Amino acid sequence: MASYTLDDIRAAAEAKYGATEINFGDDVCRLLNPLRLPKEKRTELLAIQDQLDGEDADQEAVLGQAIRLVAESQPAANKLLKAVGSDLAILAEIFETYGKGTQVGEA
Secondary structure, eight states: OOOOOHHHHHHHHHHHHOOEEEEETTEEEEEOOGGGSOHHHHHHHHHHHHHHHSTTOOHHHHHHHHHHHHBSOHHHHHHHHHHHTTOHHHHHHHHHHHHHHHHTTOO
16 A cells, blocks of 8 residues: 655645746746645636737736736745836746646646
């Protein structure tokens, strides 16, 4: 019979559903996998993704909102967004990288 500790399960979950880390300068912003977010934040993330598909969406604002939502730390998210500035291409690439990192863990 196989036996596992809760720590074993936590380590496996972290390996499979871990955060996407964005390093910039001496700082790091950890973007949490949607499965690691509380239910209300997961619901909000789905709504934000729907907004991105809208024709009149302010993509810079919506992507910034998404990054703030999934970031482990609001100060780190704010630092990241300040470092990016209003470069929509960089924001889109961050969100795309985040999305690729979370696809493995999606049910």
